[in-house]
Amino acid sequence: MQIYLPIAEMSVNVFLILGMGGAIGFLSGLFGVGGGFLMTPLLIFIGVPPAVAVGTEANQIVASSVSGVLAHWRRGNVDIKMGVVLLIGGLIGSFLGVILFKFLRSLGQIDLAISLSYVFFLGIIGSLMFLESLNSIFKSRRSGGAPAKRGGHRHSWIHGLPFKMRFRKSKLYISAILPLAVGVIVGVLAAIMGVGGGFVMVPAMIYLLGMPTQVVIGTSLFQIIFVTANTTFLQATMNQTVDVVLALLLLVAAVVGAQIGAKFGAKLKAEQLRILLAIMVLAVCAKLGFDMMSTPTEFFTMGIGGKH
Amino acid sequence: MRTMTASFARLARLVLACTILFAPIIMSGPAHAQEHERQPLVADLSRHLVAITTGFAGTDVLLFGATDEPGDVVLVVRGPNRDEIVRRKVRLGGMIWANGPAVTLHDVPAFYRVAANRPLEEIMSPAARERHQIGDDVLNLRMSGDVAPEDRAEFREALVRLKESRDLYTVGPGEVNMLANRLFRTELHFPANVPTGTYMVEVYLVRDGEVVSAEITPLIISKVGIGADIFQFAHEQSALYGIAAIIIAVFAGWLAGVAFRKK
Numbered sequence: 033m034q035i036y037l038p039i040a041e042m043s044v045n046v047f048l049i050l051g052m053g054g055a056i057g058f059l060s061g062l063f064g065v066g067g068g069f070l071m072t073p074l075l076i077f078i079g080v081p082p083a084v085a086v087g088t089e090a091n092q093i094v095a096s097s098v099s100g101v102l103a104h105w106r107r108g109n110v111d112i113k114m115g116v117v118l119l120i121g122g123l124i125g126s127f128l129g130v131i132l133f134k135f136l137r138s139l140g141q142i143d144l145a146i147s148l149s150y151v152f153f154l155g156i157i158g159s160l161m162f163l164e165s166l167n168s169i170f171k172s173r174r175s176g177g178a179p180a181k182r183g184g185h186r187h188s189w190i191h192g193l194p195f196k197m198r199f200r201k202s203k204l205y206i207s208a209i210l211p212l213a214v215g216v217i218v219g220v221l222a223a224i225m226g227v228g229g230g231f232v233m234v235p236a237m238i239y240l241l242g243m244p245t246q247v248v249i250g251t252s253l254f255q256i257i258f259v260t261a262n263t264t265f266l267q268a269t270m271n272q273t274v275d276v277v278l279a280l281l282l283l284v285a286a287v288v289g290a291q292i293g294a295k296f297g298a299k300l301k302a303e304q305l306r307i308l309l310a311i312m313v314l315a316v317c318a319k320l321g322f323d324m325m326s327t328p329t330e331f332f333t334m335g336i337g338g339k340h
Numbered sequence: 341m342r343t344m345t346a347s348f349a350r351l352a353r354l355v356l357a358c359t360i361l362f363a364p365i366i367m368s369g370p371a372h373a374q375e376h377e378r379q380p381l382v383a384d385l386s387r388h389l390v391a392i393t394t395g396f397a398g399t400d401v402l403l404f405g406a407t408d409e410p411g412d413v414v415l416v417v418r419g420p421n422r423d424e425i426v427r428r429k430v431r432l433g434g435m436i437w438a439n440g441p442a443v444t445l446h447d448v449p450a451f452y453r454v455a456a457n458r459p460l461e462e463i464m465s466p467a468a469r470e471r472h473q474i475g476d477d478v479l480n481l482r483m484s485g486d487v488a489p490e491d492r493a494e495f496r497e498a499l500v501r502l503k504e505s506r507d508l509y510t511v512g513p514g515e516v517n518m519l520a521n522r523l524f525r526t527e528l529h530f531p532a533n534v535p536t537g538t539y540m541v542e543v544y545l546v547r548d549g550e551v552v553s554a555e556i557t558p559l560i561i562s563k564v565g566i567g568a569d570i571f572q573f574a575h576e577q578s579a580l581y582g583i584a585a586i587i588i589a590v591f592a593g594w595l596a597g598v599a600f601r602k603k
Binding site for chain 2: 033034035036038039041042043091092094095096097098099100101102103106140141143144148257261264265266267268269272274276277279280283284287291324325327328330331332333334335336
């Protein structure tokens with residue numbers, strides 16, 4: 033069954049889109065990630081214009097983050113103060129990101145910018161996660177099943193920064209500049225890559241800010257809702273690239289997939305999950321990197337010029 | 341100079357088209373029955389509006405007609421004009437392929453299709469094809485951009501090739517079926533990604549390599565129904581559209597979250 037996407041201006045198979053939404057939803061439920069970093073490249077791969085893929089995916093992440101944050105909210109795992117500081121940074125970042133997006137699109141370099149940022153961030157985060165989870169698997173084997181300790185309080189130049197703030201729920205007393213900067217970077221990424229940025233923010237919150245793991249996911253989801261909502265609004269007004277029909281189709285399937293994924297995830301160990309996720313992240317990174325470097329079969333691309 | 345000849349060719353085509361279009365009106369009058377016999381070419385489409393609905397996956401429109409005496413029938417479908425930017429990929433730092441030099445081609449038909457009852461080369465001379473703009477090799481495309489004139493042909497070829505790969509340009513012979521040398525018919529295929537706008541379906545009757553008669557019929561391709569409303573909403577009230585998209589997403593997410601808890 034074909035359905036015509038009004039903004040993407042193309043006809044797609046409904047079941048293909050539902051299948052993609054379900055599969056990515058399953059993975060996001062399994063690993064506790066947003067899945068935007070997988071969905072956006074996949075949408076581009078099936079022929080959705082990159083600009084529309086990015087704008088639409090931001091819209092879909094709003095929904096998946098809302099449904100995700102509810103559970104964390106009920107358990108009290110959302111540090112609102114931290115979330116708001118991250119959010120301020122995020123709003124600045126996504127505003128800059130959408131402007132940058134528009135500029136790169138006019139230069140004809142948006143596809144390259146999207147691919148490059150994917151390869152760069154997925155490469156770094158995938159490798160870090162892979163090494164870290166390998167490490168913790170070996171450690172837990174040696175010490176007889178004791179989980180590896182993470183976080184901890186390190187004192188470095190980071191603690192010398194001004195504008196210190198107390199974050200009760202995260203048990204932190206750090207400079208507000210730090211979460212603000214993390215927010216800005218993630219906001220820019222969210223706008224350019226069409227992702228929530230959880231895969232960058234979660235490691236940054238754990239390793240850079242030193243937040244306790246249990247509040248990290250809830251707080252990042254809380255912040256992502258607003259940043260992706262802002263991105264959706266800006267992409268809709270500045271670029272007209274949000275396709276609600278596509279977003280709704282993806283959404284419905286992703287919600288169902290996420291629940292099945294979450295049930296599966298409960299049966300696997302955290303280290304195993306992390307290593308699987310790391311492999312997947314690295315695979316997406318390798319594919320995009322390969323496509324960027326291999327000699328293209330068609331050396332020319334075509335885009336619409338001035339509007340008539 | 342080239343643009344001069346191009347506009348002359350365009351003008352000539354327009355004059356010819358108008359003459360042929362209005363000839364029946366001017367000449368209609370007392371000798372109506374006689375005139376009816378004299379009309380060398382009649383053609384029509386099975387429909388004049390292609391509606392892109394939610395379930396649209398490409399469509400066929402039937403073109404049919406008749407000629408007074410045997411001759412060749414050449415058919416040209418032109419989509420609405422727009423500017424297209426063609427970019428060539430270059431290698432950056434010996435590693436990454438990125439978009440490099442760009443050329444803007446002006447007033448390029450978004451859709452272009454030529455069909456005839458036998459190979460075009462056998463029917464018309466290149467000069468005649470150029471005069472009537474039949475065939476993607478003779479299309480007048482104005483170009484601007486930071487590319488040396490000798491490289492421009494390459495960009496032009498790329499445009500045609502890219503359009504062909506998307507099913508938007510086709511130049512194929514033998515697709516017009518002739519019956520008893522007088523009646524003709526063909527199916528015009530429009531793919532799912534067909535651009536919207538006003539199309540011109542031109543039918544030419546050719547004898548001895550020269551166009552003796554032509555008929556132009558407009559065909560409108562437009563989005564209708566929910567899809568059209570969404571597109572219009574997104575483009576005309578983009579701020580409201582953005583807010584609506586967010587509200588829908590928040591509501592859907594909340595609904596899913598609540599449903600999940602009950603389980």
